[in-house]
Amino acid sequence: xxxxxxxxVGSKSLVNEVELAGIYxxxxxxxxxxxxxxxxxxxxxxxxAEHCGGTDKLTDITVAIDKLDKIGLDKVATELVxxxxxxxxxxxxxxxxxxxxxxxxxxxxxxxxxPGEHAAAGIEELEYLxxxxxxxxxxxxxxDLTLARGLNYYTGLIFxxxxxxxxxxxxxxxxxxxxxxxxxxxxxxxxxxxxFGVDRIYDxxxxxxxxxxxxxxxxxxxxxxxxxxxxxxxxxxxxxLREAGVRCELYPEQVKIDKQYKYAEKKQIPFTVSIGTxxxxxxxxxxxxxxxxxxVTISFSDLIHFNFAK
Amino acid sequence: xxxxxxxxVGSKSLVNEVELAGIYxxxxxxxxxxxxxxxxxxxxxxxxAEHCGGTDKLTDITVAIDKLDKIGLDKVATELVxxxxxxxxxxxxxxxxxxxxxxxxxxxxxxxxxPGEHAAAGIEELEYLxxxxxxxxxxxxxxDLTLARGLNYYTGLIFxxxxxxxxxxxxxxxxxxxxxxxxxxxxxxxxxxxxFGVDRIYDxxxxxxxxxxxxxxxxxxxxxxxxxxxxxxxxxxxxxLREAGVRCELYPEQVKIDKQYKYAEKKQIPFTVSIGTxxxxxxxxxxxxxxxxxxVTISFSDLIHFNFAK
Numbered sequence: 001x002x003x004x005x006x007x008x009v010g011s012k013s014l015v016n017e018v019e020l021a022g023i024y025x026x027x028x029x030x031x032x033x034x035x036x037x038x039x040x041x042x043x044x045x046x047x048x049a050e051h052c053g054g055t056d057k058l059t060d061i062t063v064a065i066d067k068l069d070k071i072g073l074d075k076v077a078t079e080l081v082x083x084x085x086x087x088x089x090x091x092x093x094x095x096x097x098x099x100x101x102x103x104x105x106x107x108x109x110x111x112x113x114x115p116g117e118h119a120a121a122g123i124e125e126l127e128y129l130x131x132x133x134x135x136x137x138x139x140x141x142x143x144d145l146t147l148a149r150g151l152n153y154y155t156g157l158i159f160x161x162x163x164x165x166x167x168x169x170x171x172x173x174x175x176x177x178x179x180x181x182x183x184x185x186x187x188x189x190x191x192x193x194x195x196f197g198v199d200r201i202y203d204x205x206x207x208x209x210x211x212x213x214x215x216x217x218x219x220x221x222x223x224x225x226x227x228x229x230x231x232x233x234x235x236x237x238x239x240x241l242r243e244a245g246v247r248c249e250l251y252p253e254q255v256k257i258d259k260q261y262k263y264a265e266k267k268q269i270p271f272t273v274s275i276g277t278x279x280x281x282x283x284x285x286x287x288x289x290x291x292x293x294x295x296v297t298i299s300f301s302d303l304i305h306f307n308f309a310k
Numbered sequence: 311x312x313x314x315x316x317x318x319v320g321s322k323s324l325v326n327e328v329e330l331a332g333i334y335x336x337x338x339x340x341x342x343x344x345x346x347x348x349x350x351x352x353x354x355x356x357x358x359a360e361h362c363g364g365t366d367k368l369t370d371i372t373v374a375i376d377k378l379d380k381i382g383l384d385k386v387a388t389e390l391v392x393x394x395x396x397x398x399x400x401x402x403x404x405x406x407x408x409x410x411x412x413x414x415x416x417x418x419x420x421x422x423x424x425p426g427e428h429a430a431a432g433i434e435e436l437e438y439l440x441x442x443x444x445x446x447x448x449x450x451x452x453x454d455l456t457l458a459r460g461l462n463y464y465t466g467l468i469f470x471x472x473x474x475x476x477x478x479x480x481x482x483x484x485x486x487x488x489x490x491x492x493x494x495x496x497x498x499x500x501x502x503x504x505x506f507g508v509d510r511i512y513d514x515x516x517x518x519x520x521x522x523x524x525x526x527x528x529x530x531x532x533x534x535x536x537x538x539x540x541x542x543x544x545x546x547x548x549x550x551l552r553e554a555g556v557r558c559e560l561y562p563e564q565v566k567i568d569k570q571y572k573y574a575e576k577k578q579i580p581f582t583v584s585i586g587t588x589x590x591x592x593x594x595x596x597x598x599x600x601x602x603x604x605x606v607t608i609s610f611s612d613l614i615h616f617n618f619a620k
Binding site for chain 1: 318321322323325326328329332442443444445446535541542545546549559560562563
C-alpha cells in the first residue's frame with residue numbers, strides 16, 4: 001500500500017497536534033471527502049489500565065479494545081477475562097467503553113469514571129485540541145475513547161480518520177510518539193505524525209464519484225492513423241498541440257477507421273482529427289466533435305488555435 | 311526504491327516507442343537534466359547469437375555483455391570462453407562490441423558484420439526511431455549496441471537513460487516486451503514501457519544543484535511563539551495567510567527568542583512576525599525581513615496584503 005505522512009519531530013508542543021488535525025481537515029475538504037476525525041489519548045488508556053490494577057494490563061486492554069468494532073462488547077469482555085482481568089476490572093472497562101454523548105459530555109463522564117492526574121493529563125490534551133481557536137477541524141472531531149491504535153509506540157494523542165457515507169476502514173491515522181526514537185537507540189526525540197492511506201482514499205473517492213470526469217478521460221483529441229506517411233505528419237502537429245497544453249494522441253496502428261472511432265468513444269475522447277493523403281497535401285485536417293457530431297475542415301495552422309473544450 | 315513507469319499495452323506499433331522516447335526527452339528537459347538516451351534492440355542481440363552458432367547462446371552473450379562496463383572487454387571475452395563459445399564466436403562478439411562512430415555509421419557497420427533478415431529487423435527499428443520526423447529526442451539518442459538490459463522478457467527495442475555530467479548508473483530504462491503477459495498465462499498482449507528511477511533522478515538533480523532554492527526553504531514566514539494566548543492569536547492569522555498562499559508556521563514552543571531567531575536563520579526563512587501581549591491588544595504585529603534587517607509594525611488586517619516576496 002502507499003502511505004503519505006506528515007510528521008513533526010523535535011517538539012513536544014500540542015500546537016503540532018493542532019497543525020496536523022488542521023492538515024487532515026484541509027486535505028480531505030480539498031478532496032471533497034467528508035470525514036470523522038477520531039481522537040483519543042494513550043494517556044487515558046494508560047490511566048484506565050492503572051485504574052484496573054496496573055499498567056502491565058495496558059497491552060491486554062488495548063489489544064482487546066482494538067477488536068471492539070469487529071467482535072462487539074461481549075466478546076471483548078470475554079477476551080479480557082481470558083487475559084486475566086477480574087470481573088470488577090472488566091466492569092470498569094465496560095463502563096468506559098459505554099461512555100457516550102457529545103465530545104464534552106464524554107470527557108466529563110470520563111473524568112468522573114477515572115479520577116486522578118493521569119487521566120486528567122489525557123483529557124487536557126483532548127480539550128486543548130477541542131478548544132483551540134480558529135481551527136478548521138472542529139466539525140469533524142469526534143472524541144472516541146474506544147480508539148486504541150494497535151501500535152504500542154504511541155504515547156499521547158492518537159488520531160484516526162474515517163470517511164463518512166462509505167463502508168471503509170480508517171483512511172488515516174497517527175499520533176504522538178515521544179519515545180519512538182528510543183527504540184532505535186536515540187533517546188529524547190519527541191515526535192508526532194499522521195498518515196494518509198492513499199490506496200483507501202483512492203477507493204473512497206472512486207466509490208463516492210469524487211474524481212472529476214476529465215481526470216479519467218485524459219485525452220482530448222484522437223488523431224486517426226490513416227497511414228505511415230500521414231501519421232508522421234499528424235505526429236508533428238500533435239507535438240505542437242501538446243506544447244500548447246492540448247492532450248492528444250495518435251492511434252498507434254493503421255486499422256479500420258471503425259475500430260479507431262470505437263476506441264475514441266470507449267475512452268470518451270471528445271474530438272477526433274483526420275489527416276488523409278488529400279488533407280496532408282492541402283495542409284488541412286478534419287476536426288470532429290464526437291458529442292455534437294459536428295465537423296469542420298481547417299488548415300494545420302488554424303488547428304493550434306482550435307478550442308478543444310467540450 | 312521508487313520507480314515511475316509509462317507503458318503502452320495492446321499495440322505493436324513502433325509509434326509507441328517514438329512516444330516513449332519523446333516522454334523521456336520532455337521529462338528530462340523539464341527537469342533540466344542533460345541525458346543520453348541509449349537505444350538497442352533485442353533483435354540485434356538475438357541475430358548476433360544466431361550468427362555465433364545458435365539462439366541458445368543468447369542468454370550467455372547478453373549476461374556477459376551486460377558486464378562490459380564493469381569488467382572490460384578482455385574479461386567479457388574470457389567469460390564467453392568459459393560459457394562455451396569458441397574463439398571464432400568470441401572474435402565476432404568482440405568485433406560487434408568494438409563497433410563505433412555516430413549512430414548511422416554504427417548501424418552501417420553492423421549491417422555488414424551481421425547480414426541477414428533478423429539483424430535487419432532490429433536495425434530497421436532503430437532507424438525508425440532515428441528517422442521519425444518532428445521528434446524532440448534526436449540530440450539525445452545514442453545507438454549503443456553493447457546495451458543488453460538484464461531482463462530477459464524484452465523482445466524488441468530497449469532503452470536506457472544516462473545523465474550527462476554526473477557519475478551515476480542508469481536513471482531510466484525499458485523496452486518492448488511482446489510476450490511478457492505470456493509468462494502469466496495470457497498470451498498475445500504486446501507491450502512497451504519505460505521507467506524513471508526516481509531516487510537516482512533525485513540524487514542526480516541534487517548533485518547538479520537543479521532544485522530551485524525556494525523548494526528547500528519552504529516556509530516564508532516564521533511567527534514567533536511569545537506565549538500561549540499570543541500564539542493562539544498568531545495561529546488565527548496564520549490560517550488566513552495560508553489561505554492566501556503564504557507559507558507560514560508558528561514556532562511550536564515558547565522558548566527564548568534567540569533560539570527562535572536561530573531556527574529561522576538555519577531554515578533560511580526570510581520573514582518573522584512577532585505578536586506579543588501589547589501587539590495582540592493593539593491588533594498589530596512586527597514584521598521583520600531577516601535579509602535586510604528592516605522591520606515594520608503593521609495592523610493584523612494589513613498583514614494579509616503584505617508582500618512576503620524576498
